[in-house]
Amino acid sequence: MSSKAIWEFLKGKGLNDYAVAGLMGNLQAESALNPKNLQNSYQSKLGFTDESYTAAVDRGSYSNFVHDSAGYGLAQWTFWSRKQNLLNYAKSKGCSIGDLTMQLEFLWSELQGYKTVISTLRSARSVREASDAVLTGYEKPADQSETVKQRRAKMGQAFYDDFAGQEEVDQEGLYLVRVSIDNLIIRTGPGTNYSRAGGYTGIGIFTIVEEAAGQGSSAGWGKLKSGRGWISLDYCEKLR
Numbered sequence: 001m002s003s004k005a006i007w008e009f010l011k012g013k014g015l016n017d018y019a020v021a022g023l024m025g026n027l028q029a030e031s032a033l034n035p036k037n038l039q040n041s042y043q044s045k046l047g048f049t050d051e052s053y054t055a056a057v058d059r060g061s062y063s064n065f066v067h068d069s070a071g072y073g074l075a076q077w078t079f080w081s082r083k084q085n086l087l088n089y090a091k092s093k094g095c096s097i098g099d100l101t102m103q104l105e106f107l108w109s110e111l112q113g114y115k116t117v118i119s120t121l122r123s124a125r126s127v128r129e130a131s132d133a134v135l136t137g138y139e140k141p142a143d144q145s146e147t148v149k150q151r152r153a154k155m156g157q158a159f160y161d162d163f164a165g166q167e168e169v170d171q172e173g174l175y176l177v178r179v180s181i182d183n184l185i186i187r188t189g190p191g192t193n194y195s196r197a198g199g200y201t202g203i204g205i206f207t208i209v210e211e212a213a214g215q216g217s218s219a220g221w222g223k224l225k226s227g228r229g230w231i232s233l234d235y236c237e238k239l240r
Helices: 003-011 017-031 040-046 050-059 080-093 100-111 115-122 127-139 146-163
Strands: 175-179 185-187 196-200 204-212 221-224 230-232 236-238
Touching: 003 017, 003 100, 003 146, 003 204, 017 115, 017 127, 017 146, 040 050, 080 100, 100 115, 100 196, 115 127, 127 146
Parallel strands: none
Antiparallel strands: 175 204, 175 236, 185 196, 185 230, 204 221, 221 230
16 A cells, blocks of 8 residues: 555545645654564564565464564554554454555544544644654654654654645546445446455545446445556445
8 A cells, every 4th residue: 555545544444644744754754664674672682574474363373473572564563562452453353464454444443542643633734743652652652852753753743745635626526525434445447346446435426437337336436546456336325
């Protein structure tokens, strides 16, 4: 999933451009937006790469994921209870611990418990305001200095400059849909005869760029603007 698709996922949760950019800047600093990222300092210590660690956790051949104190994933989850919750969530979805859509859904669910952070994100008036809230209230690294705040806000500003305002639907044929279920499957083509593209949309608002008839959906299939694949329009409410 590209950074643009992550932007679209978070925008679909109702956050404004400042909030999404500030959040993404922190994720960029933590993991370079790599959901399989194993904390660099632990790779040699544990004898794993990003890929081999993820595969070992998925297979169950590495059983110390929860308690090894290694940061992992988009937000570099480290504390044992948060890693346990992430692992449980991945198992409940039947997907890899390194699945990006799953991690985004988990991150969004987890953020709801950080009341001050989510309140700030919902009303953010600048990238810096949103970035600082995520840094000091959610990520909470040891170094929260002004230098770090500026660096993360700068990363967020880069996402803002790239994507802000692009979700507006002003091109012929594009429209928004609301998905109200969290397990809407994304497929590689317009029909249940196509394979799964990996993951689900999650609940939110998404942009459809193309429609096609296909097996398994009476309303047809819609192609996601993010490029992730196709979804059944049977489960979508057209907004405009």
